[in-house]
Amino acid sequence: MASPRSWLSFHVSSFIVTILIFCLSHCALCLDGQTVVDSPLLTEKLGINRTIKVDINGNGEFKSIQAAIDSIPEGNSKWVIVHVRKGIYREKVHVPQNKPYIFMRGNGRGKTAIVWSQSSEDNIDSATFKVEAHDFIAFGISFKNEAPTGIAYTSQNQSVAAFVAADKVAFYHCAFYSTHNTLFDYKGRHYYESCYIQGSIDFIFGRGRSIFHKADIFVVDDKRVTIKGSVTAQNRESEGEMSGFIFIKGKVYGIGGVYLGRAKGPYSRVIFAETYLSKTIVPEGWTNWSYDGSTKDLYHAEYECHGPGALTTGRAPWSRQLTKEEVAPFISIDYIDGKNWLPAWV
Structure with missing residues (x-):
């Protein structure tokens, strides 16, 4: 009869093998943070x-x-x-x-x-x-x-x-x-991995359902205007519309001052999560200057951002600081059903 120690060792080893097989079969396309998706x-x-x-x-x-x-x-x-x-x-x-x-x-x-x-x-x-x-x-x-x-x-x-x-x-x-208007992310499910995006006014706009993972966003100063430009201008138009721009673990930096986003529709949805925000982001963070209606349905939000532009003092009153539970559905690759069509994601 096997000793308790050998029985335990056998079952622990079997458990580890099972976990490894599961990971290899289910996570082959989901890469860890140290892996670079190459051609x-x-x-x-x-x-x-x-x-x-x-x-x-x-x-x-x-x-x-x-x-x-x-x-x-x-x-x-x-x-x-x-x-x-x-x-x-x-x-x-x-x-x-x-x-x-x-x-x-x-x-x-x-x-x-x-x-x-x-x-x-x-x-x-x-x-x-x-x-x-x-x-x-x-x-x-x-x-x-x-x-x-x-x-x-x-x-x-x-x-x-x-x-x-x-x-x-x-x-x-x-x-x-x-x-x-650099990137017209018009419609559909999209994934941007480790991309660089440069502009000054509304330079990521549209109504796409999109994840931007580890994006470098560079702001170009526009000295012609007194009103600040904006990184995003998202145009979600109804509560049931499955669109929105989700930025995860990137950075926003550059020259001059901009808003993270402006409302281009009554249900505009943009989230910056775990993102470095330089001082180029103005204290208000968000604006609805192009939309004169109610702000109650706007979903302009941040989650655990850091840097001098991430201070919450002075933020637009309708903007949100999300909890881990609130942000979870948006920062998952399931937000764009990515497991069904992406060859790889990080």
């Missing part, structure tokens, strides 16, 4: 075996990104890599609704860039990059609209770097550059 990992998880090479110097199948996308058949049903090698690609790029399952892979956001220069009274028309197809991923690419800002608050002031208007879209290690 080979994404390729492996997606099971891609087809690559279209784009090289501005002519050492690929195409010299133009748009030409590569155009070559993909309508109704595409299998993941394909569009490998955009290093270089500055001066073109407007559009991924249309009928071309899903594209993995646009750059050589790093400091090496591969899509650049255009256009201001317009129409945000969509001004966009350097537009994605309207579901199941799209970008990795290691910069998207830039280098148009001058122009006169503040005129109809020709929009200069969008990227227009994201599809469901199940993810950006890993990408960058977005402009001033006014």
